[in-house]
Amino acid sequence: xxxxxxxxxxxxxxxxxxxxxxxxxxxxxxxxxxxxxxxxxxxxxxxxxxxxxxxxxxxxxxxxxxxxxxxxxxxxxxxxxxxxxxxxxxxxxxxxxxxxxxxxxxxxxxxxxxxxxxxxxxxxxxxxxxxxxxxxxxxxxxxxxxxxxxxxxxxxxxxxxxxxxxxxxxxxxxxxxxxxxxxxxxxxxxxxxxxxxxxxxxxxxxxxxxxxxxxxxxxxxxxxxxxxxxxxxxxxxxxxxxxxxxxxxxxxxxxxxxxxxxxxxxxxxxxxxxxxxxxxxxxxxxxxxxxxxxxxxxxxxxxxxxxxxxxxxxxxxxxxxxxxxxxxxxxxxxxxxxxxxxxxxxxxxxxxxxxxxxxxxxxxxxxxxxxxxxxxxxxxxxxxxxxxxxxxxxxxxxxxxxxxxxxxxxxxxxxxxxxxxxxxxxxxxxxxxxxxxxxxxxxxxxxxxxxxxxxxxxxxxxxxxxxxxxxxxxxxxxxxxxxxxxxxxxxxxxxxxxxxxxxxxxxxxxxxxxxxxxxxxxxxxxxxxxxxxxxxxxxxxxxxxxxxxxxxxxxxxxxxxxxxxxxxxxxxxxxxxxxxxxxxxxxxxxxxxxxxxxxxxxxxxxxxxxxxxxxxxxxxxxxxxxxxxxxxxxxxxxxxxxxxxxxxxxxxxxxxxxxxxxxxxxxxxxxxxxxxxxxxxxxxxxxxxxxxxxxxxxxxxxxxxxxxxxxxxxxxxxxxxxxxxxxxxxxxxxxxxxxxxxxxxxxxxxxxxxxxxxxxxxxxxxxxxxxxxxxxxxxxxxxxxxxxxxxxxxxxxxxxxxxxxxxxxxxxxxxxxxxxxxxxxxxxxxxxxxxxxxxxxxxxxxxxxxxxxxxxxxxxxxxxxxxxxxx
RNA sequence: GGGCGGUUAGCUCAGCUGGUCAGAGCGCUUGCCUUACAAGCAAGAGGUCCCCGGUUCGAGCCCGGGACCGCCCACCA
Numbered sequence: 001x002x003x004x005x006x007x008x009x010x011x012x013x014x015x016x017x018x019x020x021x022x023x024x025x026x027x028x029x030x031x032x033x034x035x036x037x038x039x040x041x042x043x044x045x046x047x048x049x050x051x052x053x054x055x056x057x058x059x060x061x062x063x064x065x066x067x068x069x070x071x072x073x074x075x076x077x078x079x080x081x082x083x084x085x086x087x088x089x090x091x092x093x094x095x096x097x098x099x100x101x102x103x104x105x106x107x108x109x110x111x112x113x114x115x116x117x118x119x120x121x122x123x124x125x126x127x128x129x130x131x132x133x134x135x136x137x138x139x140x141x142x143x144x145x146x147x148x149x150x151x152x153x154x155x156x157x158x159x160x161x162x163x164x165x166x167x168x169x170x171x172x173x174x175x176x177x178x179x180x181x182x183x184x185x186x187x188x189x190x191x192x193x194x195x196x197x198x199x200x201x202x203x204x205x206x207x208x209x210x211x212x213x214x215x216x217x218x219x220x221x222x223x224x225x226x227x228x229x230x231x232x233x234x235x236x237x238x239x240x241x242x243x244x245x246x247x248x249x250x251x252x253x254x255x256x257x258x259x260x261x262x263x264x265x266x267x268x269x270x271x272x273x274x275x276x277x278x279x280x281x282x283x284x285x286x287x288x289x290x291x292x293x294x295x296x297x298x299x300x301x302x303x304x305x306x307x308x309x310x311x312x313x314x315x316x317x318x319x320x321x322x323x324x325x326x327x328x329x330x331x332x333x334x335x336x337x338x339x340x341x342x343x344x345x346x347x348x349x350x351x352x353x354x355x356x357x358x359x360x361x362x363x364x365x366x367x368x369x370x371x372x373x374x375x376x377x378x379x380x381x382x383x384x385x386x387x388x389x390x391x392x393x394x395x396x397x398x399x400x401x402x403x404x405x406x407x408x409x410x411x412x413x414x415x416x417x418x419x420x421x422x423x424x425x426x427x428x429x430x431x432x433x434x435x436x437x438x439x440x441x442x443x444x445x446x447x448x449x450x451x452x453x454x455x456x457x458x459x460x461x462x463x464x465x466x467x468x469x470x471x472x473x474x475x476x477x478x479x480x481x482x483x484x485x486x487x488x489x490x491x492x493x494x495x496x497x498x499x500x501x502x503x504x505x506x507x508x509x510x511x512x513x514x515x516x517x518x519x520x521x522x523x524x525x526x527x528x529x530x531x532x533x534x535x536x537x538x539x540x541x542x543x544x545x546x547x548x549x550x551x552x553x554x555x556x557x558x559x560x561x562x563x564x565x566x567x568x569x570x571x572x573x574x575x576x577x578x579x580x581x582x583x584x585x586x587x588x589x590x591x592x593x594x595x596x597x598x599x600x601x602x603x604x605x606x607x608x609x610x611x612x613x614x615x616x617x618x619x620x621x622x623x624x625x626x627x628x629x630x631x632x633x634x635x636x637x638x639x640x641x642x643x644x645x646x647x648x649x650x651x652x653x654x655x656x657x658x659x660x661x662x663x664x665x666x667x668x669x670x671x672x673x674x675x676x677x678x679x680x681x682x683x684x685x686x687x688x689x690x691x692x693x694x695x696x697x698x699x700x701x702x703x704x705x706x707x708x709x710x711x712x713x714x715x716x717x718x719x720x721x722x723x724x725x726x727x728x729x730x731x732x733x734x735x736x737x738x739x740x741x742x743x744x745x746x747x748x749x750x751x752x753x754x755x756x757x758x759x760x761x762x763x764x765x766x767x768x769x770x771x772x773x774x775x776x777x778x779x780x781x782x783x784x785x786x787x788x789x790x791x792x793x794x795x796x797x798x799x800x801x802x803x804x805x806x807x808x809x810x811x812x813x814x815x816x817x818x819x820x821x822x823x824x825x826x827x828x829x830x831x832x833x834x835x836x837x838x839x840x841x842x843x844x845x846x847x848x849x850x851x852x853x854x855x856x857x858x859x860x861x862x863x864x865x866x867x868x869x870x871x
Numbered sequence: 872g873g874g875c876g877g878u879u880a881g882c883u884c885a886g887c888u889g890g891u892c893a894g895a896g897c898g899c900u901u902g903c904c905u906u907a908c909a910a911g912c913a914a915g916a917g918g919u920c921c922c923c924g925g926u927u928c929g930a931g932c933c934c935g936g937g938a939c940c941g942c943c944c945a946c947c948a
Contacts, residue, residue, distance in 0.1 A: 010908065179946090197945080204948080222948060269947055277948055285946040346947085360946085392875070396943070399874080403944090483943080518883085520941085553910085566896085569884080571876060572942075576883045578897040585896095585910060592908035599907075643885075647895070662907075670906085744914090750902095751914045757903050782905095842928030843890095851890050851929095858891080 006599060006707055012591035012700055014556025014584075015538070021702045022137060025716055032146040033080045035468035043074035044082040044473040046457045046506075047143060048481045048489070049151065051090035052125050053097045056135035058515045058523055058575065059482060061533035062568060065561040066480050066512055066642060068141045072695035073637055074477075075142070076720035082473050083142060084460050086149030087129060091416035091449040092186065092353050098124050098415075114414050121415050138537055140557050140698050142716070149460040151452045152417070159459040160452045161420045161432045163500055168421075168430050172369045173409070175421075179288040180408050182361045184306030185354030188412035189365050191448060192405065193488050195358055197347040204344035205329065206274065208337045209234060212250035212259060218243075219339050221273030223346065224283075225332065226324040228253065229312040230301035231260055233279040235290060238264035240275050254337045255328065256313060265290050285360050298362055304412075306359060321359070366410035366419060366445070373495040374401050380494060380504050388509045389640045390570040393483065400487050409448045416446030454492035457505035470501075479506040482514055510640045514572040515564070517545045523575070531575055536560045546577070558697035559583035562650075565642040565696060586650050587700040590693065593658050594704045597682045600669045606710025610684045612727060615676035617772040618664040620732035622685055625656045627723040633692055634720075646696050657689060660740060664776050687711070688721045738799035739773035746781035746803065749796045752819040759810035760784045764792075767801025794820065797865035820869055827866045834859040 025031065033042075045067050050060060067083065075081040098121050099109050109117045129150075136143060149156060167173040180189040205225050208217040218234060231253050236243035243262075251260045260279075267290060268277045281291025281298040291298055301312040308316045308324045315331070316324050332338050349358035378401050380386045381394060388394045410419060422429040422440040429435040434442070455463070457479075461470040475497070479490060490509055497505030516522060517529035524530050528544035535541060539554030555563075562583025567573050614620035629652035636645035661682075668678035687708055694701040694715050705715035746763075755761055763783045765774055778785055783803075790806030794816045805811060837843055837855055844852055 011910070012908095220948080224948085267947080272947060280948095284948080286948080287946095289946080344948095347945090349946090396875075400944075486943095514942090567884080574883065576897090578883065581910085582896055585908095588908065588910060592911090594907080596907035641887095644887095647885075651895085658907085659912090666907095747914060754902090757913085758905085837929085840928060844928080846928050847890065854891080 006595050010592070010595070012556075012588045012703075014558065014587070014699060015554050017703045018138070018140070018557055018699050021699050022140060024714065025140075025142065025702070026137075026145065028714055028717070030075065030714070030717055031083070031142050032144050033082050035082075035472040037080055037472055039473060039475055041079065042082065042472055043071070043077075043079040044084060044476040045071060045478050045480070046084040046460060046476050047086065048479075048485075049086045049088040049149075049453065049456060050132045051093050052087045052129040052150070053090055053094050054087075054132050056132050056139075056533055058531055058533060058564075060132070060136070061139060061560060062512055062515055062564040063480055063482075064136055064139045064141045065564045066510065066568070067478070068139070068561070068698070069565065069637060069642065069645075069695040070478055070480075071142055072698060072716065073634075073720065075716065076691065076694065076718060078719065080472070081142075082144055082469075084149070084457075084473070084476070085133070085136075085143040085145060085147065086151070086456075086460055087132070088449065088453055089125075089150065089152045089416060091411060091413050091446060092188075094121060094125070095413050095415040096186075096354075109414065117414055135534060138534060138557060139561065142698075151449075151456075151459075155462065156452070156455075156459050157417055158432065159455055159463055160417045160447065162464055163455060163496065164417075164420055164447065164451075165430055165432055166500075167368065172372070173366060174369070175364065175366050177362055177364045178367065178408075179285050179360055180363050180365055181349065181351070182304060182359045182363060183351040183354050183356060184304070184359050185351065185356035186413075187304055189363060189408050189410065190351055190353055190358075191408050191450070193450075194352050195349045196352050198350050199345060200348040201343055201345050202348075203341050204273070205332075205341050206339040207254065207278075207332060208339055209251040209254060209260065209278070211246070212252055218246065218251050218262065218276050219274045220276045220278040222278055223344055224321075224325070225328045226308070226312075226316070226321055227280045227283045227301065228278055228328065229256060229308070229316060229324075230280045230282040230299040231258070231278045232281060232291065232296045232299060233260050233294065234262045235265045235268050235277045235279050236262065236275060237268040237270045238266060240268075240270045242270075242275060254335060255315075255331055261296075263290075263294050265294070282362055283360055288360075288362065300362060302359055302361055304361070304363070306356075365408050366421075366443075366447075367406045368409050368451075369406050370404045370495070373499055374404050376498045377401060377491065377495040380498060386494065386504050386507060386509060388511070390511065393486065393509075393511055397486060397491065401491060407448075409451050410443075410445040411448055412444070413446050416449065417452055419443040419445050419447060450488055450492060453489055454496040455500070457493055457497060458501035463501055474501060474505070475503050476506045478508045478510055480510040480512060483511040484514070486511065508640075513568045513570075515567060516572060516574050518575050518577070519545055520574055521545070533560055536563075536580055552577070553581075553584070555580050555584045556587065556699070558587045558699050562586060562646055562697055565646045566650075568642045582650065583646075583697070586653060587697055589658055590653055590689070590697070591700055591704065593653070593662060594686055594690075594707070596662055596666075597669070597679075597686045598704075598707055598709075601679050601683060601709065602674075605679055605683065607683060607687055607708055608710045608712075610680045610687075612681060612684045612724075613677055614681060614729075614732075615678060616665075616668065617732050617735050618661060618776070619678070619681040620729045621736035622656065622661040622665075623681070623727045624729040624733050625652070625661075626685055626688055627725070627727050629656070630688070630692055630721050630723040634723075637695065649693055649696060653689060653693070657685065660736070661685070663780060664736075667779070683708070690715060691718050691721045694718075735769060735773060738769055739777050742767075742770070742777050742798035742803065743780045745796050745798050746777070746783060749794070749805070749819065750782070752822075753794070753815040754812055755810045758782075759808075761810045762786050762790055762806040762808050764790070764804040764806060765801075766804050767798050769800040795865075795868045797861075797868065802865065802868045824866060824869055827862050827869070831859065831862045831866065834862065 071081050071083050102108055181195050183190050202223040204221050204223055206219050206221050208219050210217040234251050246262050247264045249262045253260050279287045281287045281296050282300045299311050303309045308319045310317045421443040422435050424439045457476050458474055461474050493505045521529050536552050536555050537557050537560055539552050541551050559580050563580030566579040567576055612623050632648045633645050665678050668674050668676050690701040702715045705711050761783050765785050792804045793807045793811050794805040796803045
């Protein structure tokens with residue numbers, strides 16, 4: 001239990017609190033629900049599995065805050081909630097990391113051999129794999145820690161292999177020799193989605209290819225002269241008059257002497273370069289297609305190691321592509337084959353994995369045909385069974401799906417799901433279990449990591465077995481992630497979920513913001529722009545990108561959650577430390593507001609005896625405002641408008657609860673033997689506020705909850721506060737609303753005339769609608785009402801009339817005269833504006849009545865105040 | 872080359888279906904150690920809502936054009 005000395009803890013201390021509170025949550029077992037009920041009754045989210053190599057970064061923290069807010073909200077709504085936890089083996093990333101480690105030990109993957117290497121990775125994973133999960137705990141994430149999945153768990157592997165085999169049997173998966181994106185750094189194929197284009201300035205070489213006939217030559221333009229060693233044709237546009245007579249002729253490939261047929265293909269753009277295109281089917285995706293169409297030879301001159309092969313010829317074999325380029329250019333120059341060169345800016349594919357330039361080459365790989373899987377996945381979104389938020393990403397999703405291409409799913413790695421295919425001579429065996437008999441050799445490749453991630457929402461629940469978990473929690477509810485993996489992951493989960501689990505994997509996709517560094521760059525550790533969420537929680541060092549140095553204050557998990565949610569948007573945003581600070585202020589504010597209420601509670605008063613029965617107008621007011629806040633926060637969360645939810649919560653707690661209600665109710669709260677029920681209402685409102693805030697700032701609210709007399713059990717398990725329409729009270733809102741305005745006007749007046757802060761100013765309340773709030777207005781504005789006597793020295797307009805300030809030492813006549821003039825000027829300007837509008841016939845005739853009436857009321861109010869001021 | 876988004880106070884950002892929408896937090900100024908909180912309270916200054924046209928009685932909000940910034944997709948040598 002928490003330290004009981006609320007009295008002395010004048011600040012909320014997250015460091016002292018969080019671990020203790022988390023342990024209570026975890027021990028409650030609520031994170032780990034019994035699999036019962038139907039997916040409609042239950043609420044589940046499958047966490048985007050972090051890489052086993054990963055450490056918690058800002059993206060995880062934001063997504064953690066989002067998902068936990070949703071989970072906690074729905075748990076409080078009485079749903080059985082399960083936040084499915086697990087990690088991804090992350091083939092490439094993990095393999096690279098362990099390889100680097102091996103390098104420091106002076107050894108290598110190859111030296112160890114496949115089996116030993118795999119064992120090494122497993123050991124490495126046991127050592128480091130779970131750190132990210134501990135970090136999720138620090139955030140307060142209520143994931144089901146008791147059931148942690150891993151994409152290489154035995155059961156998961158079984159699901160992956162089964163899916164592979166079934167897709168193979170359906171004819172969706174096939175093996176083919178095709179052009180792939182070869183990553184020479186990784187020495188593996190990668191998928192189209194793992195390739196990024198970068199702008200590069202290259203040289204465009206114009207190379208003369210002599211015609212076999214001896215009648216001149218044909219000039220082609222190329223940025224990659226080294227690939228010409230693999231040329232097998234030259235193509236021109238069929239309608240290009242310059243070349244039509246040459247179609248069917250033969251050119252001679254310089255340096256090599258190969259005879260190249262001159263072919264016609266509409267793909268060629270006559271206006272580019274010379275209008276003649278050298279065709280290298282072995283190393284250019286377009287040329288590959290043209291080559292297949294025209295039945296051209298495919299010559300591989302660049303090998304998987306990124307060096308020229310023997311087919312490039314003796315002079316060049318063994319050179320890297322860059323060396324080969326220089327050598328080829330030099331040789332061409334020697335022969336006088338280079339007509340001219342020019343700089344050329346274009347986009348070049350690079351591997352996102354290794355950062356190296358992609359080498360397109362022909363390779364024997366496994367592919368997956370997507371066209372048939374796409375149809376139901378498109379339908380699920382177009383018919384609304386799956387909603388994507390923000391909505392405009394729906395189109396992006398559909399567009400990509402409609403233009404989907406085969407997916408290269410094999411990777412030449414060792415860490416991952418080994419492809420369940422075995423070869424023996426000409427025989428091929430495909431199956432989950434290895435084949436019987438001897439002499440079989442398994443395909444050495446593993447599957448793309450995203451292939452296994454695609455099964456995440458159902459494989460984590462035990463599929464293909466019809467487990468209780470699967471029955472209770474599939475389909476899941478929300479999938480929250482960054483938009484960069486909408487295609488890579490989300491789309492594939494939808495396709496595979498529909499195909500194998502027989503239903504959509506989730507009903508809503510929420511694409512959250514990417515949080516950039518404060519200067520707008522990408523957050524990255526190596527750039528010094530990465531902000532570590534744990535440094536924010538615990539008070540670690542600020543990264544170099546911050547103008548301010550030193551350590552972060554220990555903001556605490558609630559502050560980080562609040563701050564991240566406040567930053568989140570439909571677009572990418574810059575990291576903003578102030579928002580985190582705002583979260584900390586809120587936690588502290590709520591803490592102290594709670595101290596005020598809880599330390600003043602009459603002995604014996606318990607939450608269970610407390611009904612929201614207003615004993616004064618401010619009670620009715622706060623109860624009414626509370627209902628509005630509850631409705632707004634819930635709506636914002638349900639609409640995935642997290643920043644709106646948290647800022648509304650902030651505004652309610654700060655402005656309405658603390659600035660006004662608690663100040664208004666204080667005298668009653670402090671009064672000995674108060675019988676107006678102030679404590680009961682305050683306690684009720686506090687309890688509801690804690691519940692309302694809990695999904696956003698769970699730690700501080702749970703901690704305070706422990707101090708609420710009669711609070712039963714955990715706040716985490718408490719009912720979500722639904723708005724009670726019976727407590728809406730427009731009359732009280734109006735009444736207290738005008739009191740608030742009056743106090744603000746009076747305070748503003750005091751400040752303008754320089755009234756001493758401590759002085760009580762005499763005045764006469766000359767306005768209606770203050771029957772129940774006059775005393776409060778006087779107290780909060782430091783006024784004293786006098787019914788008679790005193791010389792009027794100023795008039796302050798308030799709703800429903802005005803307040804006449806009476807002569808006293810506190811009022812400086814000159815200052816007041818100045819202030820009155822300023823006020824009159826302002827009023828005249830506003831009056832002129834309103835009159836102008838009302839004089840406009842179009843406005844009066846066409847604007848809605850309510851708008852016109854409001855304008856008239858406003859004018860009357862302004863004129864009345866101006867009249868008052870003239871006295 | 873297509874598509875999408877952004878440009879609102881010094882900074883980071885809200886502004887839903889056009890009419891108290893010109894906002895928040897931070898920063899800044901001024902005054903307060905008022906018995907929940909100085910990580911506090913109160914008051915205030917600060918903005919041709921990127922530019923140019925248009926629609927409308929009325930436009931940050933709708934339409935057209937332009938400028939700059941960013942993201943996604945894309946196999947033109």
